[in-house]
Amino acid sequence: MARLSEQQILGALKQVADPDRGGDIVALGMISGIVIRDGHVGFSIEVDPQRGPHLEPLRRAAERAVETIPGVLSVSAVLTATRPGPRPGPAPGPRPGHGPGAAAREPLIQNVRAIVAVASGKGGVGKSTTAVNLACALVDLGLKVGLLDADVYGPSQPRLLGLTGKPRSDGKTIEPMRRFGLACMSMGFLVPEDTPMIWRGPMVQGALQQMLRDVAWGPLDIMVVDMPPGTGDAQLTMAQSVPLAGAVIVSTPQDLALLDARKGLNMFKKVDVPVLGIIENMSYFCCPNCGHRTEIFSHGGARREAAALGTEFLGEVPLDIAIRETSDAGTPIVAAQPGSPHADAYRAIARRVWDKVAGNLTAPPRLPPRISIE
Numbered sequence: 405m406a407r408l409s410e411q412q413i414l415g416a417l418k419q420v421a422d423p424d425r426g427g428d429i430v431a432l433g434m435i436s437g438i439v440i441r442d443g444h445v446g447f448s449i450e451v452d453p454q455r456g457p458h459l460e461p462l463r464r465a466a467e468r469a470v471e472t473i474p475g476v477l478s479v480s481a482v483l484t485a486t487r488p489g490p491r492p493g494p495a496p497g498p499r500p501g502h503g504p505g506a507a508a509r510e511p512l513i514q515n516v517r518a519i520v521a522v523a524s525g526k527g528g529v530g531k532s533t534t535a536v537n538l539a540c541a542l543v544d545l546g547l548k549v550g551l552l553d554a555d556v557y558g559p560s561q562p563r564l565l566g567l568t569g570k571p572r573s574d575g576k577t578i579e580p581m582r583r584f585g586l587a588c589m590s591m592g593f594l595v596p597e598d599t600p601m602i603w604r605g606p607m608v609q610g611a612l613q614q615m616l617r618d619v620a621w622g623p624l625d626i627m628v629v630d631m632p633p634g635t636g637d638a639q640l641t642m643a644q645s646v647p648l649a650g651a652v653i654v655s656t657p658q659d660l661a662l663l664d665a666r667k668g669l670n671m672f673k674k675v676d677v678p679v680l681g682i683i684e685n686m687s688y689f690c691c692p693n694c695g696h697r698t699e700i701f702s703h704g705g706a707r708r709e710a711a712a713l714g715t716e717f718l719g720e721v722p723l724d725i726a727i728r729e730t731s732d733a734g735t736p737i738v739a740a741q742p743g744s745p746h747a748d749a750y751r752a753i754a755r756r757v758w759d760k761v762a763g764n765l766t767a768p769p770r771l772p773p774r775i776s777i778e
Contacts, residue, residue, distance in 0.1 A: 408440050408475055413447065416469045422462065424455065429466065436484070437607045443477035444599045445470055448484040448607045456483050460576050460618060480595055482610035513616045515623040516550065518649040518761040520680065521642060523672070525664025527633040530685040531654045532560035533731050534721070534750075535630040538652070540738035541747070541754035543585040547625040550580065552615060553590030554642055555632040556608050562592035566734020570594065577620045584739045589619045609641045616646060626758065634668075643675040649761040650680040652718065657684055657705035665706070669713060680760050681716035682706045683753060686723040716760075719753045721746065 418430045425432055429449060439446040449466060451459055460483075467479040513519075522535040532555070539551045553561035562568065565583050571593050572579040580587040591611060621627070629648075632638045642648070651672040655665035669679050684706030689698045700723060710717040721727070727746055730737040738747045 408443065408445070408473065410438050410440065412473055413438055413440070413445060413470055416473055417447075417466055420462070420466050420469050429462070441599065443475055444480075444595065445476055445478070446480045446482075446607065448482050448610055450484050450606075457617065459483055464575055478595060478599070480611075482607050482614060484606045484610040513621065513627075513646055516621065516627050517625050518764075519627045519629060519646050520757060520761060521554075521629045521631050521648055521651040521672075521677070522654060523631040523639065523651050523668050524633050524654045525666065525668035526661060527558075529633075529654050529656045529661055529665075530721075531633065532564060532630050533727065533736075534652075534654045534683060534685055535628055536561060536564045536731075536736045537727075537738045537747075537750040538754050538757070539586055539628040540584050540736050541751040542626055542628070542758060544738065544742070544751055545754060545758060547758065548623060549586055550621050550624045550627040551586050551588040552627060552629045553588070553592065554612055554615075554629050554638055556591045556611050556638060557632060559590045559592030561588055561590045561630060562597070563734060564731055564736060567593070577618055580619050580621060584736070587621055587624070589615050589621075591615070608638055612638060612641050613645060626761065639671060640675065643672065643677050648672075648677045649764065650678040650757075652680050652757060653682045653715075654685050655682060655706050655709070656686045657699070657702040659702075659705065661701075662705050662709045665709065666713065669715065679713075679715045680757055681718035682710045682713075683718050684720040687720035689723045692725065716756075718756055719749055721749050721753075 414430050414435065417435055418428045420429050421427065422429055422432055422434065429435060434450050435447055436450055437446070437448045449459075449463060463481050463483050467481045470476055470479045470481075522531060522538060524531040536551065539549050542549045551561060553559045565581075565586070565588060567581045567583055567588065571581050571589070578589070580589045581593060582588065629642060631642065653665050653669050655661045665682065669682070672679050684704075686701055687706075688703050689700050690696070691698070706720070707717040724746060726741065726744065727737050730740040733740070737744060738750050741747055
């Protein structure tokens with residue numbers, strides 16, 4: 405198979421015209437961040453923020469144009485909002501998100517009563533497993549729940565929920581995938597599972613904003629957001645694009661994981677997002693044969709860290725083969741074994757999380773102030 409080139413991609417995109425500006429999207433300088441990997445193509449289309457909500461047909465036309473190139477297996481295009489540069493005139497007023505009217509910035513998503521981020525300072529602590537079981541436990545409480553997989557680089561929710569295939573779309577909005585009473589959206593539904601997402605920050609921002617704005621989530625009581633690990637661009641995009649009701653930090657008990665969990669917690673504080681508490685995952689291991697308990701990663705570290713940082717300890721979840729097996733099978737343990745003690749642990753955490761955010765639902769949602777990261 406002939407190797408795809410950036411020139412081929414640009415040549416195909418020259419056939420796509422901007423409906424408002426008249427020229428083709430290449431000549432107008434709207435294409436950036438082209439990534440080609442084993443037949444899979446990704447790129448961003450830079451547009452004015454005011455036009456973004458109306459340009460889904462343009463995005464789809466660009467994808468179809470590239471799909472016609474021999475050797476292309478899949479195409480992912482995202483709309484990235486570009487902002488005009490500074491204009492001469494009076495001294496600027498407060499930055500967006502500061503001063504009077506900061507709360508008036510319109511969020512990307514409507515009809516969701518509360519949005520809660522599930523985050524960790526590092527990978528490998530079971531954040532995605534915690535997020536999906538927390539979401540299923542919230543369904544058990546009788547709530548309408550959405551689950552957004554915001555980990556663009558390593559989406560896990562399609563596998564954890566046993567969902568395959570692409571979501572339906574009418575060209576304007578995308579229908580979320582559904583299972584276990586959850587509405588779910590993930591980049592994993594749009595690209596093959598083994599395809600690496602080699603995207604720059606603006607493309608990640610555009611993808612996250614589209615999964616919020618262009619998905620028909622419907623009315624929800626709560627949306628659980630499975631955040632990527634760390635404290636990078638995706639975290640800031642979510643924190644400053646939607647009015648988060650709070651964040652839940654997941655950590656294992658050992659000191660190294662807690663060090664990174666502390667960074668994650670402090671990041672949310674810096675962008676004025678309430679931290680609802682810390683969960684200690686893989687807290688201990690009980691042998692299924694003899695019942696002997698072993699604290700493989702130590703124990704109680706998250707509880708002590710929560711006390712030191714002035715936040716709530718939400719609960720502990722053991723390291724258990726049943727949680728691993730049900731996760732690998734695409735049937736989270738809360739759904740697969742609702743009567744198990746592990747499901748009870750997740751439901752207790754979910755109940756506490758909902759109690760904390762439900763008490764603030766009478767206040768109007770607001771976006772946190774934008775900050776400058778040096």
